[in-house]
Amino acid sequence: MSSATDQSLSGGNGLVIDHCFKSFSVNKQDVTVLRDINLTIHPGEFFCIIGGSGCGKSTLLKMIAGLEASTSGSISIDGRPITKPGLDRGMVFQEHRLLPWLTVQQNIDFGLRESVKLGRAEIVQEHIELVGLHGFENAYPGQLSGGMAQRVGLARALVNRPEVLLLDEPLGALDALTREKMQNEILRIWEVEKTTMILVTHDIDEAIYLADRIAVLGSKPGVVRHVYDVDLPRTRSRGDAGFDTLRHKLWDAIFQPSSPVESVSPAANTTARTSESPAAKPQYSIQ
Numbered sequence: 001m002s003s004a005t006d007q008s009l010s011g012g013n014g015l016v017i018d019h020c021f022k023s024f025s026v027n028k029q030d031v032t033v034l035r036d037i038n039l040t041i042h043p044g045e046f047f048c049i050i051g052g053s054g055c056g057k058s059t060l061l062k063m064i065a066g067l068e069a070s071t072s073g074s075i076s077i078d079g080r081p082i083t084k085p086g087l088d089r090g091m092v093f094q095e096h097r098l099l100p101w102l103t104v105q106q107n108i109d110f111g112l113r114e115s116v117k118l119g120r121a122e123i124v125q126e127h128i129e130l131v132g133l134h135g136f137e138n139a140y141p142g143q144l145s146g147g148m149a150q151r152v153g154l155a156r157a158l159v160n161r162p163e164v165l166l167l168d169e170p171l172g173a174l175d176a177l178t179r180e181k182m183q184n185e186i187l188r189i190w191e192v193e194k195t196t197m198i199l200v201t202h203d204i205d206e207a208i209y210l211a212d213r214i215a216v217l218g219s220k221p222g223v224v225r226h227v228y229d230v231d232l233p234r235t236r237s238r239g240d241a242g243f244d245t246l247r248h249k250l251w252d253a254i255f256q257p258s259s260p261v262e263s264v265s266p267a268a269n270t271t272a273r274t275s276e277s278p279a280a281k282p283q284y285s286i287q
């Protein structure tokens with residue numbers, strides 16, 4: 001069912017995170033946020049990362065995006081080292097980050113690489129259709145619902161046909177119904193585009209519903225505790241026994257007490273977390 005922390009491939013296909021460490025300088029002291037991360041994410045895979053607040057999920061995504069450099073170790077796509085942001089990676093954030101003075105059409109066009117001179121309007125329109133926003137081409141972000149704005153964010157991130165789409169809790173601000181609808185939309189787009197998707201989420205059910213594999217990060221410093229295969233046929237049902245079994249495994253993995261190598265800071269209240277049983281928190285969302 002599950003594999004231990006991945007072993008890196010040497011120069012193989014896909015995204016390879018190889019012995020990555022990340023420290024930040026806080027009050028002139030180096031604080032290690034991520035420790036020895038090793039993951040291989042295969043082309044076309046839907047990969048989720050979950051873990052408690054502050055364990056370094058967003059930092060890891062930013063390192064893959066090329067927005068943060070690793071302190072040591074390397075990240076590569078198909079053998080190409082990642083040193084800065086590139087068109088082979090798109091990113092969607094929790095807040096849509098659209099430009100309010102531009103229309104839907106113009107926001108997506110803004111994301112399209114400058115070197116495309118011919119057929120820009122057609123490419124933009126194709127992506128508006130892809131995310132189901134036909135008819136809203138000339139709307140401004142302020143005229144859109146949260147779910148619609150995130151659809152534009154998705155279109156903008158996909159417009160350069162990235163190999164890897166990085167999703168940093170993109171549905172976190174949406175209401176429950178819109179969130180489920182958008183999960184299905186992301187799945188549909190993934191199936192059509194065959195883009196590798198890496199999703200950071202606090203929502204265990206969301207991870208099981210969407211992912212091929214799920215990495216659970218432990219905290220302080222962030223380490224990969226376990227990578228789970230989601231061996232459930234699609235379309236998945238949240239009420240299935242297999243879904244429920246995995247839900248409990250993930251819950252236990254996230255809230256297990258830190259191992260000796262994961263030094264627990266005074267602020268990390270693991271007792272309080274482990275005392276929260278799934279029954280007491282039916283939405284299975286990590287706070």
Ligand SMILES: Nc1ncnc2c1ncn2[C@@H]1O[C@H](COP(=O)(O)OP(=O)(O)OP(=O)(O)O)[C@@H](O)[C@H]1O
Pocket residue numbers: 024025026033051052053054055056057058059060
């Ligand atoms: N630029 C920075 N400088 C110093 N510390 C930082 C910086 N960015 C992140 N951190 C610290 O790194 C740790 C991990 O942050 P990160 O945002 O990656 O966690 P996360 O798992 O995504 O959290 P959450 O689930 O709450 O969004 C936190 O302790 C945070 O304070």
